[in-house]
Amino acid sequence: LKGISWPWYSGAWQAALDGKNATPVPNFQFHHQPFNYFAAYAPGTPARAEHIKDGGLGGEEFIKAIDDGKLPQVSFYKPQGNLNEHAGYADVTSGDQHLADIVSHLEKSPQWAHMLVVVTYDENGGFWDHVAPPKADRWGPGNRVPAFIISPYAKMGVVDHTQYDTTSILRFITNRYDLPVLQGIVARDRALRNNDQPPMGDLTAAL
Numbered sequence: 001l002k003g004i005s006w007p008w009y010s011g012a013w014q015a016a017l018d019g020k021n022a023t024p025v026p027n028f029q030f031h032h033q034p035f036n037y038f039a040a041y042a043p044g045t046p047a048r049a050e051h052i053k054d055g056g057l058g059g060e061e062f063i064k065a066i067d068d069g070k071l072p073q074v075s076f077y078k079p080q081g082n083l084n085e086h087a088g089y090a091d092v093t094s095g096d097q098h099l100a101d102i103v104s105h106l107e108k109s110p111q112w113a114h115m116l117v118v119v120t121y122d123e124n125g126g127f128w129d130h131v132a133p134p135k136a137d138r139w140g141p142g143n144r145v146p147a148f149i150i151s152p153y154a155k156m157g158v159v160d161h162t163q164y165d166t167t168s169i170l171r172f173i174t175n176r177y178d179l180p181v182l183q184g185i186v187a188r189d190r191a192l193r194n195n196d197q198p199p200m201g202d203l204t205a206a207l
Contacts, residue, residue, distance in 0.1 A: 004177050005072035008034050009055035009062040011080030026057055027081030027089060034076075058083070059102060066102075069110030074173055077102070087125070103150060113152060118169055118203070120147035134163065137191035141165045141200075153207040162201035171202035 010033055012026035034052070035041035041048045055062040055077060062077050078084070085095030099119065106117055124143050133141045147164070167185050174181055189199040 002179070004074055004173070004179070006074040006076070007051050007053040007072055008076045008078070009053045009059075009065070010034075010078055011055040011059055011062075011083065012057055013052070014054040014061075015057055025080075025082050029081050032078060032081075055079070059098065063102065063105050066105045066109045066111075071109070071111055073177070085121075106150070115151060116153060116172070116203070116207070117150040118147065118172075119150070120166065120169075121145050134192065134197045135195040136188060136197065140188075149203060149206055151207065155206060158206075160206040162205040163198060164203065165200045168200050168203050171200065172204065175202050175204065 012028045013033075015026055016028040016030070030036075035048075039045075041052065053061070056064070057080070059077070059079060062075075065071050065075075079095070079098055082090050083095050083098040084090055085092050103117065103119075106112060106115065109115065122145070124145050129143045131144060133143060145166075167188060170182060171185060173179065174185075192199055
């Protein structure tokens with residue numbers, strides 16, 4: 001994201017740094033954090049200070065940035081463990097309520113008129129899907145995962161049948177900010193075409 005302002009807001013980040021990661025709240029997952037094995041984002045580096053932000057307990061710091069209209073051009077948010085709906089250590093009700101609260105704040109944000117919100121998950125929540133993924137390369141695409149977009153630009157009353165994957169978010173950012181296409185996306189598109197499959201969409205068909 002060269003030239004694009006972006007942070008990753010991590011729920012309970014500061015609480016974990018302060019040694020307050022009590023179980024089951026906030027149940028901070030260290031292995032869920034971005035760039036764990038990237039030297040450029042190691043503790044004490046300028047990149048870490050600029051891009052890895054505390055989302056606060058219950059997302060309070062992320063919500064403050066939303067309410068103040070201070071979200072950068074692209075923002076990522078990962079809730080703390082007890083609010084992420086994961087089976088085994090979180091519950092759907094708490095996660096859904098937290099998500100609804102975040103979306104409510106986003107819709108009231110001074111930046112809302114120019115905002116696209118993408119909510120997605122890292123797994124499908126089950127063991128089986130009756131729809132096989134399209135054939136591309138040995139790494140995917142994988143099984144379908146839940147995802148939805150919320151935006152004043154989103155089409156209403158329309159079912160979008162475009163095929164997407166998690167790279168569709170990066171594709172949208174690439175398109176929106178006129179960035180070079182990542183080589184991984186180029187390779188994925190080539191693999192799809194080699195198997196007579198269309199490339200993944202960039203979310204614009206839903207807008």
